[in-house]
Amino acid sequence: MSSFANLKRGRSDLAKLTKAIEATSQPAEAGSKDDTRFWQPEVDKAGNGMAVIRFLPAPAADGDDALPWVRVFSHGFQGPGGWFIDNCLTTVNEKCPVCEHNSTLWNSGIEANKEIARKQKRRLNYIANVYVVSDPSNPENEGQIRIYKFGKKIFDKITEAMNPEFADETPVNPFDMWEGANFKLKIRNVEGYRNYDKSEFAEKSALLDGDDAKLEALWKQEHSLKEFLEPKHFKAYDLLKTRLDKVLGFEGDVAPKSKAIDAVVENFHDAELAALDTKIAVSEDDDDLNYFKSLAQ
Ligand SMILES: [Zn+2]
Numbered sequence: 001m002s003s004f005a006n007l008k009r010g011r012s013d014l015a016k017l018t019k020a021i022e023a024t025s026q027p028a029e030a031g032s033k034d035d036t037r038f039w040q041p042e043v044d045k046a047g048n049g050m051a052v053i054r055f056l057p058a059p060a061a062d063g064d065d066a067l068p069w070v071r072v073f074s075h076g077f078q079g080p081g082g083w084f085i086d087n088c089l090t091t092v093n094e095k096c097p098v099c100e101h102n103s104t105l106w107n108s109g110i111e112a113n114k115e116i117a118r119k120q121k122r123r124l125n126y127i128a129n130v131y132v133v134s135d136p137s138n139p140e141n142e143g144q145i146r147i148y149k150f151g152k153k154i155f156d157k158i159t160e161a162m163n164p165e166f167a168d169e170t171p172v173n174p175f176d177m178w179e180g181a182n183f184k185l186k187i188r189n190v191e192g193y194r195n196y197d198k199s200e201f202a203e204k205s206a207l208l209d210g211d212d213a214k215l216e217a218l219w220k221q222e223h224s225l226k227e228f229l230e231p232k233h234f235k236a237y238d239l240l241k242t243r244l245d246k247v248l249g250f251e252g253d254v255a256p257k258s259k260a261i262d263a264v265v266e267n268f269h270d271a272e273l274a275a276l277d278t279k280i281a282v283s284e285d286d287d288d289l290n291y292f293k294s295l296a297q
Contacts, residue, residue, distance in 0.1 A: 047189025
């Protein structure tokens, strides 16, 4: 447990957060559909939606060194043998059979293989605690602490707030309860995909009028984020490998393909993975939910 006094004293530690963003490493993934702790903004039939949330500091339960978010990689794609939808083991710094396979495909230099690697690449999501300030579609969520899972686009907005582009803008720590800012989520439907470009932070303001007693109570109610890195959220390498072989239609033909993969992929490092992500990056606009919805259709 970290103490509330420490939280208030150390809250402007932007350097720590920035460093964590820059580091190519860690965190987690979770199945969110049936988990009532999760919150998602709702969109109307036209695909438009709006809500106001406040990102919260790292939960008391996660200790002093915790960050206000965790990162989770996952894979979601269809092969001849069915769907592969699972968390990626690189989230917890372990070898992932899908990422290894993608690396082999990419390094083959064959364009068709590269295309498959793009389709199967790991996707990054972030998980954070938010206070729901305004949720016009579901007002019963207002005033609640929920977990919000979001993609790169929204995380970029957070990073921009912390490191503004222009000299006349003041850096804001969006996770600060006293001097942070509400986040206005504005969702539009652009060519069939959820688009968050219009979302923005509001002016700096104290959450709950800066009432320390209320804020401390709120903070202590936050959900643990470290939980999403626990082994229960990840299948073992061999299980994932078996599933991958099935999805790719390698069953009965496992030996030769596996050997080929093993020959190319020996040591897998985060830096290589990050480089691979950059190389095979397609549009990062895709919202995870949206993405899986499109998969299911
Ligand atoms: Zn992976």
